[in-house]
Amino acid sequence: MMLSPDDWLAIGLTIKLAVTVVVLLLLIGTPIAWWLATTTCRLKSIFEALIALPLVLPPTVIGFYLLMLMSPDGFVGQVTQSLGLGTLPFTFSGIVIASIFYSLPFVVQPLQNTFQSIGKRPREVAATLGASPFDTFFSIVVPLSKKGFLTASILGFAHTLGEFGVILMVGGNIPGATRVISVQIYDHVESLNYAAAHWLSAIMIVSAFLILMGLSFFNREVSVFGGAK
């Protein structure tokens, strides 16, 4: 194998980042998606647009403003310092937070679509049978949304794997802390080490392909059985 210890470090870090981000995004994204799917609030469009921003903005723009916020003079930076946590830029926590913003639409949108497609009827039925809203969410909505949760997790994971700009802006290039695969590839190319860049790039392509193929296959399976709708 042509992978150096640094490459392995980057791979491990990338997976750790993606898993952490997906778990946190499911926790944060589910209530947001639920709110967006069920609210009649007029501010809904504003929130939908805000969440979708990372889809169209250059990662450097998001990275730049996050860096500003997290820097010692920024609002978030002052809060983290006063809590004795230091500052977030150039740390693993920093890139986790940046990735959460950047991958948010990839988790919120599939969940929101699933919640909307379930509609209010199952919730109304559950309520008339004596189930509280909390109970209904976990015993009816979540099982009916299996497909949506899986799609959201896979897209969130895959998208976090592929990040570059935001991480470079917020995290820089610190081995074991912020140097993820994409940054490592960039380094290899900078130092004209094309063979190493090839290896990592090929791994990225194959894993992205497998993930997306798995997603497509899973979606077909679900629709064949007609469940989860």
Added chain:
Amino acid sequence: MVGQSKIMFAAGLSLKVKKQFPKFLLDVSCEVASSGVTAVFGHSGCGKTTLLRCIAGLESFEGRLSFKRQVWKDNRETVATHSRAIGYVFQEPSLFSHLDVERNLVFAEKRSKRAAIIERKTIIDVLGISALLSKFPEELSGGEKQRVAIARALLSAPDLILMDEPLASLDYHAKKRFLRYVTSVKKLGVPIIYVSHSIDEVCEIADDIIYMDQGQLVSSGKLVDVLTEPAIAARLEEEAGSVISGEVTRLDDQWMLAGIQFGDNLLWIKSSDLTIKQNIRLRIKASDVSLSLTKTPDSSIVNQLEGVVDSLSKDFHPALSLVSIRVGSDRMLARVTKKSINDMSLKMGSSVWVNIKSAAVVS
């Protein structure tokens, strides 16, 4: 109409519902009996479903709502849907698609707030779903799904069952069978509020009726009384008629007829599948009733009963008049021309012979 005496009878559901829609005001105040089936009847779009959803707490409104001694909504507070002891059967079958029939039932059982009033086995037997327990909703027919939905509603041990046109998605034969299941459920003793736009369905199962039009209450009370109110009968046009309850006391095998005793009177009808002592309900349409001043033995009409004219009122067409006739303790309607009324000099208190051309067994 709502006086003190009516409020005293608030043993069942007492409601005062007001809700403004862009083009529509729902405004209904009435009392619903605490037993039997109360039909909420009216044309499509008259607000029946919205009213039912308000009762269930699925829709917000201004006003108050109480059931037996529990206040479900007043000016200060609203009891959430899941805290009301109701069962709701929606228009389209709404089983949980990720659970099989058994687990759909268990879902309701586990969440019922008190011990079952009716045994699980009884419910499953009455609705004929024991063979379906291990199936998933997508494997069931529309009628089967609705029966499971009713069983599920019953298993949550409700004080009141709300049904929103549960037959809407069924074909004719499934409807007929299904109504028999509803009648059996009625015998289990849980009061039912049943939304329908079909007067046939209402005549078959309802004891009481809430008649609505464009969001407003037209009339409410006992089905037999409301149906013979002149204003209601005129609204029902071709469907106007009366409902009579009686018992099969005679079977004439030679002529294949059955004699139905109601009050002191006997009415002969075709004897299909009827047995002695069976209680049945007959619907007699106003257009199937004619009047004569003397008994006409040379007529083809089998049923000629003596009655007294109770009221004469205008009908939906200027040539026609609706005559309400008291026959014993029951009341029947006849649709006759104004010319006939004039020729026969009919007025309140006139004695007449009521000629009934046909009567349909509705349940």
